[in-house]
Amino acid sequence: MKYYKQLLTGQIISVVDDSAxxxxxxxxxxxxxxxxxxxxxxxxxxxxNDLSYDAKxxxxxxxxxxxxxxxxxGDQTAIAAYIAACQAVxxxxxxx
Numbered sequence: 001m002k003y004y005k006q007l008l009t010g011q012i013i014s015v016v017d018d019s020a021x022x023x024x025x026x027x028x029x030x031x032x033x034x035x036x037x038x039x040x041x042x043x044x045x046x047x048x049n050d051l052s053y054d055a056k057x058x059x060x061x062x063x064x065x066x067x068x069x070x071x072x073x074g075d076q077t078a079i080a081a082y083i084a085a086c087q088a089v090x091x092x093x094x095x096x
Contacts, residue, residue, distance in 0.1 A: 002029060056093045061086055 030038070048056065062085045070078035 053093045
């Protein structure tokens, strides 16, 4: 069996033989491993989408060690960048 992924929609198409319907112009052939990786990735995204806003935030916040390192070094630019990154995550996943 051959697998193809349509680039515009992300749809996976399986073909038993070459006598099947013509493939879309933007379809690219995939290996079985790529199809399995695609399925796992899709499942992970679906699971992530089911999380609450605060769980999504925790997953995307930068590590606090970056902030602590910047404080210890007195690097105001790095501190400001850390705060900006946290604010971006808060804006991406607002309280519902």
